[in-house]
Amino acid sequence: MDKTILTITLNPSVDKSSSAENIIPEKKLRCNSPKYEAGGGGVNVSRALKRLGVSSDTFFTSGGRTGRLLEELLQAEQLNLVPFHIAAETRENFTVLDTSNNKQYRFGFPGELLTQDEQNKILISVKVVNPFPDFVVISGSLPAETDADVIRLLVNKCKSKGSKVIIDTSGEALKAAVEEGVFLLKPNIGELAVLVGKDKLEEDDVDRAAQLIISQGKAEIVVVSLGSQGAVLFSANEKIQIKAPHVEVKSTVGAGDSMVAGMVSVLVKGGDYKEVLSMGIACGSATTMAEGTGLFTKENVDRLYKEIEKQ
Numbered sequence: 076m077d078k079t080i081l082t083i084t085l086n087p088s089v090d091k092s093s094s095a096e097n098i099i100p101e102k103k104l105r106c107n108s109p110k111y112e113a114g115g116g117g118v119n120v121s122r123a124l125k126r127l128g129v130s131s132d133t134f135f136t137s138g139g140r141t142g143r144l145l146e147e148l149l150q151a152e153q154l155n156l157v158p159f160h161i162a163a164e165t166r167e168n169f170t171v172l173d174t175s176n177n178k179q180y181r182f183g184f185p186g187e188l189l190t191q192d193e194q195n196k197i198l199i200s201v202k203v204v205n206p207f208p209d210f211v212v213i214s215g216s217l218p219a220e221t222d223a224d225v226i227r228l229l230v231n232k233c234k235s236k237g238s239k240v241i242i243d244t245s246g247e248a249l250k251a252a253v254e255e256g257v258f259l260l261k262p263n264i265g266e267l268a269v270l271v272g273k274d275k276l277e278e279d280d281v282d283r284a285a286q287l288i289i290s291q292g293k294a295e296i297v298v299v300s301l302g303s304q305g306a307v308l309f310s311a312n313e314k315i316q317i318k319a320p321h322v323e324v325k326s327t328v329g330a331g332d333s334m335v336a337g338m339v340s341v342l343v344k345g346g347d348y349k350e351v352l353s354m355g356i357a358c359g360s361a362t363t364m365a366e367g368t369g370l371f372t373k374e375n376v377d378r379l380y381k382e383i384e385k386q
Contacts, residue, residue: 078209078343080124080131081157081238083201083229086186086218087115087135087165089145090328090368094172098180106171112368113148114168116215116243119329121154123336123358123370129343132157132208134201136189139164157204159197163187163218170328170368179326186218194225198232207236210339213252214243214332223247230255239342243335253293259342260294261335267299285309298338298352300331300359308352317352320382324363329370334359337376353383 090113093106113122121133134157137146142158142165149156166186172179189197211233217223226248233240239258242249245266253260253270268276271284285297289311297309305319337358341351357380361371 077129079206080129080210080212080339080343081201081204081208082117082121082124082131082133082212082214084115084117084133084135084215085189085197085221085225086216087113087118087137087145088168088184088186089141089148089165090114090168090170092170092172092328092366092368094174096173097175098171098173098178110368111144111148113145113152114329114368116332116335117212118145118149118215119332119370120212120214120243120336120339122149122152123329123333123362124340125152125154126370126373127336127340127358127376128373129336129340130155131212132204134159136161136193136197137165138162138187141165141167157200159193159200161187161189161193163189166218168368170326172326172366177325181328186216188220189218189225194221197225198228201229202232202236207233208238210241210258210343211238212241212243212335212339214241214335216244216246217248223251227251227255230257241335241339243331253288256293258294259296259298259338260288261298261300261331261338263300263302267297281307282309282314296348298355300334305356306334306352308348310348313348315349315352317349317356317383317386319356319360320379322360322364322379325366326368327363328368329365330359330362333362333371353380357383 093109095104095106137158138161166184169182241259242252307316334355338355361375
């Protein structure tokens with residue numbers, strides 16, 4: 076029997092994307108009709124899992140007109156929604172493609188502060204989920220000025236219920252989660268450097284940094300994203316490095332979230348770590364082939380996974 080999954084997104088968004096020709100300052104730009112898609116770390120993980128045929132519950136904050144649109148967009152994708160309504164307006168992000176040179180410009184907005192009362196109620200809402208999921212994915216940024224301690228408390232609550240926590244965030248939120256200890260951590264090299272108190276890491280230092288985090292009990296699995304070079308997975312007794320397949324990159328929006336979804340889709344079925352990493356890279360790479368803020372197609376994931384298996 077497959078394990079159950081809950082994704083948590085405290086700073087979701089509606090992602091608006093368009094295109095224009097020859098973007099230059101101080102000129103009125105005529106954009107093509109916009110496209111609206113649900114966004115934010117855990118939200119995208121749930122959307123990607125759905126495309127892989129894996130069910131999850133999607134817990135996210137929702138406020139105002141944009142929050143209602145976000146819920147409508149997710150309902151259209153037939154996800155299992157657990158919206159938590161807040162006073163502030165859900166944020167929007169904006170992406171525009173310059174069709175003259177195929178360069179993409181991404182504008183991300185911070186999101187409004189979660190009040191202390193809202194944070195407390197979120198923790199209670201998550202704690203009383205019944206039955207509690209086997210895996211919890213906490214992914215995405217925190218709204219501006221929100222204390223990162225809420226992430227530590229969320230991780231603590233989920234672990235106390237016996238859930239395996241997967242974290243994909245950055246900055247103080249990432250530090251707080253790792254201090255509490257998680258099952259799987261997915262930093263890039265820069266984020267990994269911060270976690271071990273370094274300004275930067277050379278390639279040889281990555282192994283030592285990841286193993287230090289594991290030996291300190293802060294994570295069972297560390298997957299270091301290497302961008303177009305693929306990724307490397309560390310556990311207590313394994314190191315698996317896999318190169319990303321060559322694809323035509325149209326957008327990197329949602330690639331990291333898709334990678335997390337790919338890994339989780341294998342973990343819930345009891346796959347080995349090589350399969351976990353291979354599916355993660357296949358999903359992340361397939362999403363870079365999509366335009367704007369779109370995610371992967373299952374067809375591209377299957378094709379890329381077969382390529383990766385041949386490495």
